Amino acid sequence: MKRSFASDNNAPVHADIMQAIINANNDDYVSYGDDPFTQKAKELFNHKFGAEVEVFFVCTGTGANVSALSHLIKPWQTIMAASTAHIHNDECGAPEKFTGSKLHTVPSLDGKLKISQLQPFLHSVGFEHHAQPGIISITQATELGMVYTCEEIEEIARFAKSNDMYLHLDGARIANALVSADKTLEEMITQTGVDVMSFGATKNGLLMGEAVVFLNPELARGFQYVRKQSMQLISKMRYVSAQFVAHFQDDLWLQTASHANKMARLLAEKIRHIPRVKLTMPVQTNAVFAAIPKEIIKPLQEKYYFYVWNPEIGEVRWMTHFNTTEEDINDFVKCVEELLD
């Protein structure tokens, strides 16, 4: 089989997660979430966040982002994000379609946005011709594999609150960020002032596991209707909830993320010594960005799945996942070396 460095969602389902699905398949249960698996999963979320949060399971990462944003924004407000944001680049315009709102993006090389970039939007406040600042959306870890520090998140959250905006965090790879920063969910999310997050676990070994988490339950009021109206309400929800239970069990989620990150560091470590290969981004989570000679891209893609990030400079993205092995890394590096030989 051809191994994939294309995305962490090319990975299979972790064995423990699969077992949890099988175990849930024992009888009739009420659909749409009124079942004991969902109840248990929600309790674990509260526990991990160290707070009473409101959790809603949804179908897709895009669904999590868009339904969350839609719930907290008015159409005449804007969503502010880095130019690299998944909501801007990789959701086929779903945020605009469903929220009706404008996305205002600011340029970013590492996927982080800075408050200094958001300040100019405040000039629009109160002027009826301009869409009004509504939500700041950040991605953790960023689409470039970088991790905001807790202090950075806290600063953005303060800026948001003091300007009547909400802070949304797209946590498609939240576990990778947590283990990279050596922080807990409580420290990184609950205590920094995030209002709502998209909690992604599909990329971390689940078959399908995405959730919207409101840190302030008051803000969640009515969200059950938004979830349904955004076509994200799963009928046999127990099979998703059971995965989340297993995901949090014995900190499986942190182990899988930690392993993925470790494999990326290993790859970076080995690949950076190859002449003509240049890392283009620090490796903080499970993504390795590198510029390689353009002529080896195609032959390398015949052996391994991965994406070209910036064709002009021969920049590629290699992602590791919970199931990537040291052997995979070694084989891959060897393959690059041979192609460059």
Add this chain to the structure above:
Amino acid sequence: MKRSFASDNNAPVHADIMQAIINANNDDYVSYGDDPFTQKAKELFNHKFGAEVEVFFVCTGTGANVSALSHLIKPWQTIMAASTAHIHNDECGAPEKFTGSKLHTVPSLDGKLKISQLQPFLHSVGFEHHAQPGIISITQATELGMVYTCEEIEEIARFAKSNDMYLHLDGARIANALVSADKTLEEMITQTGVDVMSFGATKNGLLMGEAVVFLNPELARGFQYVRKQSMQLISKMRYVSAQFVAHFQDDLWLQTASHANKMARLLAEKIRHIPRVKLTMPVQTNAVFAAIPKEIIKPLQEKYYFYVWNPEIGEVRWMTHFNTTEEDINDFVKCVEELLD
């Protein structure tokens, strides 16, 4: 465990389907559908429809309906449906939100709509103040468990075409309809002139299995973007596709639907003889509608899951599924008898 007559989506996943999921969990595969399982599933769809169709897997039944409708309609057109339609009653306004279109409904007792009810809408054609007829949407089997004959579908399709409308069919329970009418997909859908259908399999033993099928591939152009923008693109799609492969294998889907229908007939057969219980709808698929003394509803719900359909007349809905057993039926009927004793 408490058995459910509430909905066929309270059922577990069929063992063969679960095995297919497990079997798919063997290695890395490209996400979003570019995998051999999806390829195989699509071929089976073509085979079952007896035609080159375009198939797109989506997350939810509501997602299937709404994305399909959205693709074929303009916001200033209307969707015409029976007043009982799932798209009207049970999708929390998702069709209006995502299509921007008006839903025009006509009264229906059995869930079917009749051409004579649609004729008046033609008066609006060409008058700019009125939303224009765009799509006719029918449900097969209907929300009341009734089955359109192929001739009825054909007649509606002809009416649609001759008035520049499309015909959408919500097939959340298409298998139950097919075995009830003893027809093939080719006969009931391909040959009648349906333009697009929502193909549901979740209620027929899958963990999650919904698809949008375009009978005319031309009409499908660009739908991949609609699917993504409607937040319905599943990342680890192989796990859905693999289910569909098993679903069609050895006509499993027809066996499961046939069993569910048979259990409903059995229930109807036994329950109709109980004094003070009155069937309110013929039993053509896997739903039994009955009016029962109001005072036994609550005690019966303590023993079994099911929904009250019309509280004013004590009408309830009992649904059977692939996993309902004769013993379940016997126990249930006995329970009703005891409560009425």
Add this chain to the structure above:
Amino acid sequence: MKRSFASDNNAPVHADIMQAIINANNDDYVSYGDDPFTQKAKELFNHKFGAEVEVFFVCTGTGANVSALSHLIKPWQTIMAASTAHIHNDECGAPEKFTGSKLHTVPSLDGKLKISQLQPFLHSVGFEHHAQPGIISITQATELGMVYTCEEIEEIARFAKSNDMYLHLDGARIANALVSADKTLEEMITQTGVDVMSFGATKNGLLMGEAVVFLNPELARGFQYVRKQSMQLISKMRYVSAQFVAHFQDDLWLQTASHANKMARLLAEKIRHIPRVKLTMPVQTNAVFAAIPKEIIKPLQEKYYFYVWNPEIGEVRWMTHFNTTEEDINDFVKCVEELLD
């Protein structure tokens, strides 16, 4: 020239209104409403409503209805209205498009809705599959020319409030209703508990004069952005505001409406005595509905503009306006008589 009984918006602009436009054309003024004409018009609105209201001028009646509804509703809520409502029949689906919400209509013969018809919607409350009751919208005078009593409005307002809904009133012909009921704006709107109204004056002698009026200024917060985003912000607003000033001056608006109503009563009086002509609706404002022999419809339309309301029974609508004269009525009646001769 061919006289029109088709609609009160076929009338010209009242001379006093035109003079006000001319008078406003004297110099540079800041656009978008920051001008003395708009200031003065707003004061007059406060005065007429006997309360501090928030007034926003918009372009069209549809624009007034849709922007007002959109401001107070969430997409997963429904707008409840009579089946005859302009927002349902005559706005080409604009409410659904812009609000994203479902319109739930109840059958009505005279254009009024009754609380007993709204009660069933309360069953949906709290059930996530169903769109949730959000706004009740009534039209005063109704599309059938009938007038709600203040008590009826008050009762609906109470029902709305006690069920967490808002009450919107489409006042495209509010002046006709007021003079018919012999009530003031304060009595009919401010004191009954309406939350927001569309205040129409175009049909009452203005070139263009539509406004959204929030009875509770708190509810208006942010509406300036909704107005702009709904494409309803008029640049040279002084020319609209100046019309409203003239409209309220010396109660011109009540005189014009009173005259229009009187002409309709006169027409009804005279026409009801013609054999084979049958009034189909009481005449309370400036619309006369009558069933006439189908064979005279076409020849009559060659002489006068008017619309067929229900072709099956030969029902037509004749509307009078501020500029309709007694002579017009006499000529029209004579024409009908001759055609029936």
Add this chain to the structure above:
Amino acid sequence: MKRSFASDNNAPVHADIMQAIINANNDDYVSYGDDPFTQKAKELFNHKFGAEVEVFFVCTGTGANVSALSHLIKPWQTIMAASTAHIHNDECGAPEKFTGSKLHTVPSLDGKLKISQLQPFLHSVGFEHHAQPGIISITQATELGMVYTCEEIEEIARFAKSNDMYLHLDGARIANALVSADKTLEEMITQTGVDVMSFGATKNGLLMGEAVVFLNPELARGFQYVRKQSMQLISKMRYVSAQFVAHFQDDLWLQTASHANKMARLLAEKIRHIPRVKLTMPVQTNAVFAAIPKEIIKPLQEKYYFYVWNPEIGEVRWMTHFNTTEEDINDFVKCVEELLD
């Protein structure tokens, strides 16, 4: 009275236009455009464009832009525009709300976009995660007062067509651009390959005069419903149409625009010689952009209306209009000189 250099929509209505409104006020006419004034105005549009075009009058410039874009785009496509575009900055998010589409902007200093900036978007074509290029929108004259040459428009049109996109032109100040370039509508629009334009006349002496013009009538099919659904259908349309008739009569529109441009050149001529005042943009139409000492902005605004464009560098925008006089310019320049003294 305080004279305005804030915007050309602060101007009054031209006397000839006002007279046309008065002349139209003579009798009953069918509303919504089925009147002889509208007929005549449409003929004049055909004549001026030198082609059979389809013209639809609408209420506002934003309404023209948004309804036109909405008609030609699918929600999963993007609108590409310069970062300075009115549709991006000054319409409170109306394009996103109504089209559901993403706006992709490219940086621009003079308001023009270049094909080289659009090329990168083609990388997205066919990739379902990315919104697809749909419409290119340019403004003529640009928001910075600059004028595309016919060759530049033609080149963009060719690029659009060869990549399956449409070209929309926001002509809020089209007359100013035409007289500046000394071209006819036929040369600048019809022959260059524009698909649809927003034709603005309100800023050029009308009370209210905005239109959507489709160069290819085929593309206009169904637009009457879009206009109505976007709340842009004017009931007493004759009063708008009559203005357009007068606007084209004896080339009034070119005279008024020519005068406005001349006044801007005069202002630029005189002001550029004042020390510490620096023109920041060439003057091609009726806008003058200048950087002035920040301390005189406020005192100058007490005497004249105008907007600050870039507060950081003290850049202001001064606009002239059909009614600006040489005396206005002289007084204004003198005022600046005195403040700087």
